[in-house]
Amino acid sequence: MPETKEHSSAAEEELERWQKETLGPSLTKHQERKKSFQTVSLEEVGRLYTPADTEDLEFSTDISFPGEFPYTRGIHPTGYRGKLWTMRQFAGFSTPEETNARFKYLLQQGQTGLSVAYDLPTLMGYDADSPLSEGEVGKCGVAVSSLADMEVLFDGIPLEQVTVSQTINAPASVLLAMYLVVAEKQGASWDKISGTLQNDILKEYIAQKEWIYPIKPAMKLVVDTFEFCTDRVPRYNPVSVSGYHIREAGATAAQELAFTLRDGLEYVAWGVEAGLDIDRFVPRMSFFFNAHNDFFEEIAKYRAARRIWSREMQRRFGSTNPRTLQLRFHTQTAGVSLTVQQPLNNIVRVAIQALAGVLGGTQSLHTDAYDEALALPTDRAALIALRTQQIIAEETGVANTIDPLGGSYYLESLTQKMETETLEYFRKIDSMGGMVPAIEKGFPQREIQDSAYQYQKAVERGDQIIVGVNKYTMTDERAEVPILVIDESVRTHQVERLESTRSTRDNGAVEIALEKLKQAAKNSDNTMPATIDAVRAYATLGEICAALRDVYGIYEEPAF
């Protein structure tokens, strides 16, 4: 039990002595550089952290050992000494042929997992030939409209050996179905394949905003994938609960942590409600966090994430299964921190952010390419991003020992502060009835918008420095790097394949499959089997999403 604070502890008395004897005289001679020091989340940082700041923490219950509850120091007893993190570079652009070539190149260069970026029409469930897709095909990712595209995308890539992460949300169940059918055609067993589907629809309504259906049917689709994968694709991770986009939309580190973990708890609650066994589906849930500029704040965030998750899974759901309590996560460096100005500086930013992810114990990592504030990465930029991880892994020595910063007065105190702020948000969201009602009220959306605006103001006041943007600027600077240009011929190519698919498939079979999918959706049956059958018949993504829209309707964002 913490003592009541009537008497100062020995540590506090020592601190006071230092302040009086050593600090005080120094401050009278030399003032500090600034009146206040803040993190990138605009949180105040103290001058010095000492044992007085960690007195409330108990080593055995709060910090503990790696691989043991509450997992503050990591989920693996050997840290990175056993296995390094997976180097998983997010890639996708233009046609499936071009992205397939980039995947093979990255694997040749020592990358250990794949991660697919889809273009905006795919993310929104439209085919390449939809009028709404004009100007967007292959621009922000690879264009996939049907199984025929997916077959090209993974041509020559053995899905039983390579794990693939797919960044897809509103139409995630359809892309999962395509992936499974391609695996089947390769002769890969669904029992053996692994990978991750982002499939985090809650953060779409909160931050990324690529939604199709209203929230509740969209949550039902997510639960369908949980149920299907638990039974049929047991090594697959059907959701990656994502703070990345929440942070990119302007959230602070604590908001990213709080909203993401609360989203995670919401998925668990929906799964339990649907009758799933918590200790079978939760171990396959994974998380995805941002790595922003403030080094210690980020490391504290990852450590706090593990501690909070294990405690909440125990407290709310009564689980004692270690695999249910362990939070596994992917990290990506902060795209929003990259600058157009002096773009090569981004290499340095990315390296430091990636280091934070590693010191926080990430399971996999994507490092951004230096040219990503300008366009999608060129081969050269993508290679340097991968090499950055390899240098951290092989040269710096940070992977030699587990949680090397554990026990730092500052870091432990910051980890605890992250936990306190997160629990405060949990109380607010719980009192609104959970994350779905909170989103319907616009609560997380408003919190994030407000933080984004405060940050912009801090940058414009010069309180937050961005090198090359509001300090150390160059007037005659040129964007001296070559950029990747995606031209409109990509759409023509994709539309041709789509037309050929539509003219060679059995259109009667497609209609029957789509009708069965609608029936499954109307009856609240699991939609995955019917989705897989529709994909096998070469129904397109646009056709499948249109069928589900007929049943579920569409989401309209309220104004706030």
Next chain:
Amino acid sequence: MSSRKIRVLVAKPGLDGHDRGAKVIARALRDAGMEVIYTGLRQTPEMIAAAALQEDVDAVGVSILSGAHNTLCPRIVQLLREKGMKDCLVLLGGIVPQEDLARLKEQGVAEIFLPGTSTEDIVKFLRENVKPRD
């Protein structure tokens, strides 16, 4: 002296949902005393031009980060001109390669603001370039 406040339509065309920039700009313009209407996401050029006419705005601020600017911006300008809104400024903010800047301006985009632009510069541009009305 005109007492009419500058009216701006902040618009987000295309399929992209990244609205952080659009919302920060909308709030900064409001804080600078302008009247701001935000269209919400995924508006077609036709919807944007119709809203601009209906709201009788002085400027349309378009936010595009997806690379679709070459398709969307010229169409918005053209539709506004067809509706007789000759003086309505079209501003573009987002990720736009250097090579595209000159062509977009030739096509009638009044100014393009790239990442790192201060909101104060955008306020200043609007104050200096919006045609005064009675």
